[in-house]
Every structure is written in structure tokens, then in C-alpha cells.
Amino acid sequence: MQLRSFQEAADVPPLETDHPCFGCGVRRQAICGVLESDELKEFRASGATMNLAGGETLSFEGDPADNVYNLTSGLLRLSKLLPDGRRQVAGFLHPGEFLGLTMEDDHAFTAETISAAAVCRFPRSRFDAFVESHPHLERRLYALAAHELAASRQQIVLLGRKTAIERLASFLLMLAERSEEGRGGTESQVIRLPMSRTDIADYLGLRIETISRELGQLKAARVVRLVSTHEIEILDRRRLEGIAEG
Amino acid sequence: MQLRSFQEAADVPPLETDHPCFGCGVRRQAICGVLESDELKEFRASGATMNLAGGETLSFEGDPADNVYNLTSGLLRLSKLLPDGRRQVAGFLHPGEFLGLTMEDDHAFTAETISAAAVCRFPRSRFDAFVESHPHLERRLYALAAHELAASRQQIVLLGRKTAIERLASFLLMLAERSEEGRGGTESQVIRLPMSRTDIADYLGLRIETISRELGQLKAARVVRLVSTHEIEILDRRRLEGIAEG
């Protein structure tokens, strides 16, 4: 998962109203943002759009990585199972993000939808060929990979050294930052948690009971308010940041 | 830390004997491997070589990332401190690897030498300009970042879900794979551990006492033999792999 969405392309080329990607809400965030109208048309034609329900699997760990995807709506989960059933979630993918930042032949992680989602799917062979002839796209992929790498290393610090409550506080702040992105300042502060407690636990290296309990702590300390199971309001951001850093 | 060194460039251009990089032992592994003789000469001239003792700091977390480095010998450690002194090691860099896979302005991690080391240092501004005019270098950086990302996610699984002994077994196997790289098959199986127990512990999210004890377990089970403090022989690789996977 990334700390924040990667930078948007400096200037996103405008599109004709009959362009197949006209009206795509995530073009400026997605890798597509760096492509000119005609390049984008060719790119789009090399793939296909797909609509998925929640709980569907895009790719299994160990399977050959034959396709890459642009997520246009919904939420994806990247996870891995140990033989005995322990699960670790390596990250979540949000709309505009890209699935397929790898040079490996096989998927190392299972990618599943958490909610109903839509993707643009591209055969890897075609995608690679297209990238090869579009160096600015390659640059964007590098930037993406570098951002994901930075986020993964943050997660390594979290998993290696933070306590349960620190992990949870860090997680909430991460979501808060993400939700602030598009809009301006420090407004609403009500965070949506689209994923289940199990997903959160498997992402933070904890158990669902611990998530519940520590959320209870934050609530008791008046740092957050539980609007509903999947919505949390941050009441004291400063204190939450203090907790997150230990 | 990466699972394995990134792939070597398919064919590494030969150099004249008076080329400044002639005889560089890591050229084929390093990003330099994709550069032609004259490109490489220009590249080399844009930076400087440095020799470092063990325990020196190349860059502090939070400082501006003004330089990038190619490690030509020795071992680097990437780490981060929490305010109260807890430390997490995000990875180790081995000869031929590259320090500077980031789009951030500041270093997120402190980079220090573990042993005496040598690097080629390049000012970031010059490096970025050079990359921009050499797309195949950009491709290599992308491949590098993708590999580091895969390795980081492996580490996330390790830290999030594996037990102490599983972490240690995974770590030993990682080192074993790395040491097998250059050479052929499954020969010696004596692994060097250049880093201290503290470094290992901070990498695996454990304490040094736990490292010692679990190494003792592996030894008692005749899975490994402790040749010396910094050398371990793997006696039963299969069993070690079984332990690593849970």
C-alpha cells in the first residue's frame, strides 16, 4: 500500500469527448495520465475493461502474471497465505493504482476485490511492448514502484517494531491522509474503513480481537469516535500522531 | 533487502583496459552494466569514488537526498529509529546494489556501512539528468525498484506473520541463496553473517537474545552448525526450508 497516491502527472492531456477514456475519473492519477490522446487510444485498445463484484480474485499467488491491471474503482487487497492458514495482507490498492509492478513471472500475492470494482486489464506481453516504446510511461512506472517501495518500508517498520496501538494509530492516519488527498485541508476527518476487521488485522500483523480492543482504547481516550463499524471520526489528530510514533 | 540480486544485464559491453571502470568487479550487477563504454565513461565522470570504514553514515533519515550511490564493495544497512530508540533495519545492501531508489526529497532511512565499503557517489541532480537521456538506464532502475518491492513485501509477510524461528530460518535461507548467486550449484553452504546479532535482530523484528536462543535451537536440532560467530553452515537445507515456511 502506498503512503499517498503517487504524484499526478504534471499536466494531463485533454481528451475529445468521444475518446474511450473521456470521463475516466482516475486518469490523472493512473499511469494513463502521461499519455497523449492518440497514445491513450492505442493503449486502451490493447486492453479490456472488467467489472467485478466484491470478493472476486484477480490473480492467485503462484499463478503466472499474464495480465496487468489499472484499478478504476473499488478496492483491491494483496495478500499471501502461509501453509497453515496464517494470512498477511501486503497492501491495499485504491482507484487509480496499478497492479503489476513486477519483473517476476509469477504473482507473489493474491489480488482480490474487497468491494465491487472495475479494472482495465492488459495482457502483460502487450503492455510490456507498449511501455518499451513509450519511455515516459516507463518513467511513471519507476516513480510508482519507488513510491510503493517507500510505503512497503514504512510498513516494515510498523510490523517490526510498533505495538498494537501504534500500528492501529498509524493505519488510521494513513487512511486519513489518503482521504484528504483530492480535497483541500483538514476538513471532515471522518475516515471510511471499507475493509473488514480481519483485513485490517492481517494488514497490521494482529488479530481481529486486538483490533477491536485497541479501537476501544482509542475511543475511551476520546481520540476517535466510532461512527459505525466502517466509519471512524478522528477527534484528536495530534494525540493520534503521538500514539502512532510511539 | 532483495531476495536475490536483480538480473544481470543480458550482455555487458566490454571495456578498454584503460577505461576508468575496467576491472570493476560489480559492473555487471550494477546499473552500470547496461551502459556502453563511452556512456559509462561520461557517467563515471559525473560522480566520485569514496572509500568508507565500517560504521560510517552515508545519509541520515530526514536529511535531503542529495546523492545516490553505487555500492562497489562492503555492506550497507538501511535503518530507521523510533523516537524512543527502537530500531528497525529495512534491509541490507550488497556490492553492486544501488542506494537511491526514491522519488522523495528526503531519505526515509539512515544508510550506514557495516564493514569497510567503497561506493561511487553521484549528485542526484546530475544522476537524474543522465537517466533522463538514457532510457535503458531508466528501465534498469524500474527493474531494480520492482525487485526491491518484491523483497520488501516478502519481509512484510515475515514480520507480520512468522514466528521467531521461522524468521531466522527464512533469513538464513535468504543469505544462502545470495551466496549461491555468482557460483554454480548447492556447494559449500557455509554462510557468512557479516552483520552483528543486533543488526539481525533489528532486521527480523526480534531481540538479540532471541536470535541467540533460536540459533541454539537450530544447532541443537542439527539443522545448522555454528562455525564461528559470523559463519554458519547449513546441514539440513530441507528442514530449514520447512521451518521457514511454518
Added chain:
DNA sequence: CGAGCGATTGATCGCCATCAAAGTGGGTGG
């Protein structure tokens, strides 16, 4: 209204951290 699944709350356990002490080895100076 009842079934079923996810979330919460409670009681206890176990792995690894912490605190403490002894062992080891490499380097220095006498």
C-alpha cells in the same frame, strides 16, 4: 422472527521481551 456472519468483550495462555549474569574473543599495552 430466527439464522448467520462479523464484531465485540471476557478469561487465560504462551511466545518473546526484559532483566540479569556469565562466557568469549579480539585488540592493546605492559
Added chain:
DNA sequence: CCACCCACTTTGATGGCGATCAATCGCTCG
């Protein structure tokens, strides 16, 4: 060459955080 020192590692005893086991709650849907 050897004695000492200091840093690192190992080994031992105890404790705490989060896991596990278990029961209840609460919401959604049939």
C-alpha cells in the same frame, strides 16, 4: 607473549503484550 579490557554474544529467570479460546452482541437478510 601474556594479562587485561571491552564489546559482543550466550545463557538463565521472570514478566507482559497480544494470541487464543470462548461467549455474547448486533446487524442484515431470508
